[in-house]
Amino acid sequence: MAILKIARMGHPVLLREAEPVDDPTHPEIRRLIADMAETMLDASGIGLAAPQVHVPLRLFVWRGPTGVAVLVNPELEPLGEEADLAWEGCLSIPGLRGAVERPRRIRYRGLDAEGNPVEGEAEAMTARVMQHETDHLDGILYPMRMTDHSLFGFTEELARAAGSPSR
Numbered sequence: 001m002a003i004l005k006i007a008r009m010g011h012p013v014l015l016r017e018a019e020p021v022d023d024p025t026h027p028e029i030r031r032l033i034a035d036m037a038e039t040m041l042d043a044s045g046i047g048l049a050a051p052q053v054h055v056p057l058r059l060f061v062w063r064g065p066t067g068v069a070v071l072v073n074p075e076l077e078p079l080g081e082e083a084d085l086a087w088e089g090c091l092s093i094p095g096l097r098g099a100v101e102r103p104r105r106i107r108y109r110g111l112d113a114e115g116n117p118v119e120g121e122a123e124a125m126t127a128r129v130m131q132h133e134t135d136h137l138d139g140i141l142y143p144m145r146m147t148d149h150s151l152f153g154f155t156e157e158l159a160r161a162a163g164s165p166s167r
Contacts, residue, residue: 049136
């Protein structure tokens with residue numbers, strides 16, 4: 001396994017739509033998934049999409065309830081009207097955070113690393129991570145989803161402001 005280089009905001013790979021994965025069981029894809037998991041854990045991330053490691057394919061890894069999970073060729077749909085505004089960060093936008101509104105609950109489907117169909121529902125933080133990573137597969141970075149850019153800034157400054165009475 002290897003630690004992969006993470007693309008940062010401004011790199012064109014982050015702004016294009018990723019291609020579907022034909023065979024999740026192909027040795028190169030299996031190696032990519034393992035390397036992405038190691039890279040995400042090394043960077044203390046909670047999710048990582050293939051375009052973030054310069055590979056324009058439709059798959060992501062995330063920290064699931066039982067360890068690192070993968071979703072290949074994901075399809076997501078919101079469940080209900082409820083949405084949450086919450087802070088997000090991104091390994092491709094280091095040092096910054098922004099408040100993004102996203103559906104609270106989603107339904108997802110795709111393939112696992114063995115090529116088996118998987119589907120389910122997710123809510124709260126898991127739903128947010130899955131939506132954030134799927135956005136990467138569509139060439140969308142979280143600041144593009146923001147509606148109030150006064151809630152966007154450097155992590156240290158936001159933390160300092162949160163401790164002050166004016167914020």
